[in-house]
Amino acid sequence: MKCPKCSTTVLTENINIQADIAKCTHCGEVFKVSENLTDDTYKAFDINTPPSGVSFKRDVDTTVISATTRSALAFFLVPFMLVWSGGSLGGIYGSQILQGEFNIFMSLFGIPFIAGSVLFWSIALMAIFGKVVLTIDRQGGKIFTGIGKIGITQHFMWSEVSSISEQANYSRSSRNSSSVIAIEGKKRITFGSGLSDDRRYYVLHALKKIYGQVKR
Ligand SMILES: [Zn+2]
Incomplete structure:
Protein backbone atom coordinates (compact mmCIF):
# COMPACT_ATOMS: atom_id res chain seq x y z
CA MET A 1 0.00 0.00 0.00
CA LYS A 2 1.23 3.47 -0.86
CA CYS A 3 0.85 6.69 1.13
CA PRO A 4 -1.86 8.88 -0.50
CA LYS A 5 0.20 12.01 0.20
CA CYS A 6 3.79 11.13 -0.74
CA SER A 7 3.37 7.74 -2.45
CA THR A 8 5.97 6.06 -0.25
CA THR A 9 5.23 2.37 0.35
CA VAL A 10 3.81 2.02 3.87
CA LEU A 11 5.28 -0.84 5.91
CA THR A 12 2.95 -3.64 7.05
CA GLU A 13 3.63 -2.93 10.74
CA ASN A 14 2.21 0.60 10.26
CA ILE A 15 -1.07 -0.69 8.85
CA ASN A 16 -3.93 -1.76 11.13
CA ILE A 17 -6.65 -3.40 9.05
CA GLN A 18 -9.01 -3.94 12.03
CA ALA A 19 -8.85 -0.28 13.07
CA ASP A 20 -8.88 0.77 9.39
CA ILE A 21 -5.94 3.08 9.94
CA ALA A 22 -2.38 3.39 8.64
CA LYS A 23 0.50 5.80 9.20
CA CYS A 24 3.18 6.83 6.75
CA THR A 25 6.54 6.99 8.57
CA HIS A 26 8.02 9.07 5.75
CA CYS A 27 5.71 12.12 5.88
CA GLY A 28 3.59 11.38 8.96
CA GLU A 29 0.30 11.16 7.06
CA VAL A 30 -2.42 9.15 8.84
CA PHE A 31 -5.09 7.73 6.57
CA LYS A 32 -7.94 5.22 6.34
CA VAL A 33 -6.86 1.87 4.93
CA SER A 34 -10.25 1.27 3.25
CA GLU A 35 -9.97 4.44 1.21
CA ASN A 36 -6.57 3.50 -0.16
CA LEU A 37 -7.08 -0.06 -1.29
CA THR A 38 -7.47 -0.63 -4.97
CA ASP A 39 -7.89 -4.35 -4.42
CA SER A 71 -34.64 -16.53 -13.72
CA ALA A 72 -37.67 -14.71 -15.09
CA LEU A 73 -36.28 -15.74 -18.48
CA ALA A 74 -38.09 -19.05 -17.93
CA PHE A 75 -41.46 -17.33 -18.36
CA PHE A 76 -40.44 -16.43 -21.87
CA LEU A 77 -38.26 -19.41 -22.79
CA VAL A 78 -40.60 -22.23 -21.83
CA PRO A 79 -43.60 -21.20 -23.94
CA PHE A 80 -41.26 -20.21 -26.76
CA MET A 81 -39.52 -23.57 -26.67
CA LEU A 82 -42.79 -25.49 -26.58
CA VAL A 83 -43.86 -23.76 -29.77
CA TRP A 84 -40.46 -23.79 -31.47
CA SER A 85 -39.39 -27.28 -30.51
CA GLY A 86 -42.84 -28.74 -30.80
CA GLY A 87 -43.47 -27.07 -34.14
CA SER A 88 -40.16 -27.85 -35.80
CA LEU A 89 -39.59 -31.35 -34.45
CA GLY A 90 -43.26 -32.26 -34.60
CA GLY A 91 -43.44 -31.05 -38.18
CA ILE A 92 -40.25 -32.77 -39.29
CA TYR A 93 -40.39 -36.05 -37.38
CA GLY A 94 -43.98 -36.23 -36.17
CA SER A 95 -45.31 -36.21 -39.72
CA GLN A 96 -42.94 -39.06 -40.69
CA ILE A 97 -44.09 -41.10 -37.72
CA LEU A 98 -47.76 -40.43 -38.45
CA GLN A 99 -47.36 -41.38 -42.08
CA GLY A 100 -45.15 -44.35 -41.19
CA GLU A 101 -42.59 -43.27 -43.78
CA PHE A 102 -38.96 -42.45 -43.18
CA ASN A 103 -37.71 -39.46 -45.13
CA ILE A 104 -33.90 -39.16 -45.10
CA PHE A 105 -33.85 -35.56 -46.36
CA MET A 106 -36.38 -34.35 -43.85
CA SER A 107 -34.56 -36.23 -41.10
CA LEU A 108 -31.20 -34.64 -41.93
CA PHE A 109 -32.86 -31.24 -42.25
CA GLY A 110 -34.13 -31.68 -38.69
CA ILE A 111 -30.75 -32.28 -37.03
CA PRO A 112 -29.99 -28.57 -36.36
CA PHE A 113 -33.44 -28.29 -34.79
CA ILE A 114 -32.64 -31.19 -32.45
CA ALA A 115 -29.30 -29.55 -31.52
CA GLY A 116 -31.04 -26.21 -31.01
CA SER A 117 -33.74 -27.83 -28.90
CA VAL A 118 -31.19 -29.53 -26.64
CA LEU A 119 -29.26 -26.27 -26.18
CA PHE A 120 -32.26 -24.04 -25.54
CA TRP A 121 -34.09 -26.57 -23.37
CA SER A 122 -31.01 -26.87 -21.18
CA ILE A 123 -30.97 -23.07 -20.83
CA ALA A 124 -34.71 -23.05 -20.11
CA LEU A 125 -34.41 -25.81 -17.50
CA MET A 126 -31.45 -24.04 -15.86
CA ALA A 127 -33.65 -20.93 -15.65
CA ILE A 128 -36.20 -22.97 -13.66
CA PHE A 129 -34.23 -25.56 -11.66
ZN1 LIG B 1 3.68 9.75 3.19
Missing part, protein backbone atom coordinates in the same frame (compact mmCIF):
# COMPACT_ATOMS: atom_id res chain seq x y z
CA ASP A 40 -11.51 -4.68 -3.31
CA THR A 41 -10.89 -7.95 -1.46
CA TYR A 42 -10.81 -6.19 1.89
CA LYS A 43 -13.56 -3.69 1.23
CA ALA A 44 -16.71 -3.86 3.28
CA PHE A 45 -18.57 -6.92 2.06
CA ASP A 46 -20.76 -8.97 4.35
CA ILE A 47 -20.42 -12.64 3.50
CA ASN A 48 -23.09 -13.48 6.11
CA THR A 49 -25.91 -11.68 4.32
CA PRO A 50 -26.29 -13.25 0.88
CA PRO A 51 -28.99 -11.97 -1.47
CA SER A 52 -32.19 -13.96 -2.05
CA GLY A 53 -31.56 -17.17 -3.93
CA VAL A 54 -28.13 -17.65 -2.35
CA SER A 55 -27.23 -19.61 0.77
CA PHE A 56 -23.98 -19.49 2.69
CA LYS A 57 -22.98 -22.26 5.12
CA ARG A 58 -19.69 -22.40 6.94
CA ASP A 59 -18.64 -25.60 8.65
CA VAL A 60 -15.44 -26.23 10.59
CA ASP A 61 -13.34 -26.37 7.47
CA THR A 62 -15.80 -26.40 4.59
CA THR A 63 -17.78 -23.52 3.16
CA VAL A 64 -20.75 -24.17 0.89
CA ILE A 65 -22.27 -21.40 -1.21
CA SER A 66 -25.32 -22.34 -3.23
CA ALA A 67 -26.83 -19.91 -5.73
CA THR A 68 -29.87 -20.56 -7.87
CA THR A 69 -29.88 -19.67 -11.56
CA ARG A 70 -33.67 -19.30 -11.37
CA GLY A 130 -30.55 -24.71 -12.09
CA LYS A 131 -28.00 -23.88 -9.43
CA VAL A 132 -24.33 -23.13 -8.91
CA VAL A 133 -22.83 -24.76 -5.80
CA LEU A 134 -19.37 -23.95 -4.51
CA THR A 135 -17.83 -26.31 -1.96
CA ILE A 136 -14.65 -24.79 -0.62
CA ASP A 137 -12.00 -25.83 1.90
CA ARG A 138 -8.44 -24.76 2.68
CA GLN A 139 -6.95 -26.80 -0.17
CA GLY A 140 -9.30 -25.64 -2.89
CA GLY A 141 -12.80 -26.20 -4.06
CA LYS A 142 -15.25 -27.50 -6.56
CA ILE A 143 -17.90 -25.66 -8.49
CA PHE A 144 -21.01 -27.51 -9.62
CA THR A 145 -23.29 -26.02 -12.26
CA GLY A 146 -26.42 -27.93 -13.16
CA ILE A 147 -29.77 -29.37 -12.15
CA GLY A 148 -30.06 -31.88 -9.32
CA LYS A 149 -27.12 -34.24 -9.76
CA ILE A 150 -26.75 -33.60 -13.49
CA GLY A 151 -24.25 -30.97 -14.46
CA ILE A 152 -20.64 -29.93 -14.72
CA THR A 153 -18.16 -29.91 -11.83
CA GLN A 154 -14.98 -27.85 -12.02
CA HIS A 155 -12.13 -28.13 -9.54
CA PHE A 156 -9.47 -25.69 -8.42
CA MET A 157 -6.59 -25.61 -5.94
CA TRP A 158 -5.91 -22.40 -4.00
CA SER A 159 -2.17 -22.87 -4.47
CA GLU A 160 -2.69 -22.63 -8.24
CA VAL A 161 -4.93 -19.55 -8.15
CA SER A 162 -3.53 -16.11 -8.86
CA SER A 163 -6.66 -14.03 -9.44
CA ILE A 164 -10.45 -14.05 -9.18
CA SER A 165 -12.40 -11.54 -11.21
CA GLU A 166 -15.57 -10.82 -13.13
CA GLN A 167 -15.16 -10.86 -16.88
CA ALA A 168 -17.33 -10.31 -19.90
CA ASN A 169 -18.22 -13.52 -21.65
CA TYR A 170 -18.73 -13.04 -25.35
CA SER A 171 -20.59 -15.92 -26.87
CA ARG A 172 -19.98 -16.69 -30.52
CA SER A 173 -23.60 -16.71 -31.51
CA SER A 174 -25.08 -13.62 -29.92
CA ARG A 175 -24.42 -9.91 -29.78
CA ASN A 176 -25.22 -9.57 -26.13
CA SER A 177 -22.58 -10.52 -23.62
CA SER A 178 -23.01 -11.88 -20.14
CA SER A 179 -20.58 -11.83 -17.26
CA VAL A 180 -18.77 -14.78 -15.76
CA ILE A 181 -16.60 -15.27 -12.70
CA ALA A 182 -13.09 -16.25 -13.74
CA ILE A 183 -10.63 -18.06 -11.47
CA GLU A 184 -7.23 -17.79 -13.09
CA GLY A 185 -3.77 -19.10 -12.39
CA LYS A 186 -2.31 -22.40 -13.53
CA LYS A 187 -5.58 -22.90 -15.39
CA ARG A 188 -8.65 -20.81 -16.10
CA ILE A 189 -12.12 -21.68 -14.82
CA THR A 190 -15.19 -19.64 -15.67
CA PHE A 191 -18.67 -20.08 -14.24
CA GLY A 192 -21.76 -18.20 -13.11
CA SER A 193 -23.05 -16.89 -16.44
CA GLY A 194 -26.58 -17.99 -15.50
CA LEU A 195 -26.58 -16.07 -12.22
CA SER A 196 -28.37 -12.76 -11.81
CA ASP A 197 -26.11 -9.74 -11.24
CA ASP A 198 -26.66 -9.52 -7.49
CA ARG A 199 -26.09 -13.26 -6.97
CA ARG A 200 -22.96 -13.22 -9.13
CA TYR A 201 -21.69 -10.17 -7.22
CA TYR A 202 -22.13 -11.98 -3.92
CA VAL A 203 -20.48 -15.21 -5.11
CA LEU A 204 -17.54 -13.28 -6.60
CA HIS A 205 -16.86 -11.29 -3.44
CA ALA A 206 -17.43 -14.25 -1.12
CA LEU A 207 -14.90 -16.21 -3.14
CA LYS A 208 -12.42 -13.32 -3.06
CA LYS A 209 -12.89 -12.97 0.69
CA ILE A 210 -12.25 -16.67 1.30
CA TYR A 211 -9.25 -16.51 -1.03
CA GLY A 212 -7.87 -13.60 1.00
CA GLN A 213 -8.30 -15.59 4.22
CA VAL A 214 -6.70 -18.74 2.81
CA LYS A 215 -3.69 -16.84 1.43
CA ARG A 216 -2.73 -15.39 4.83
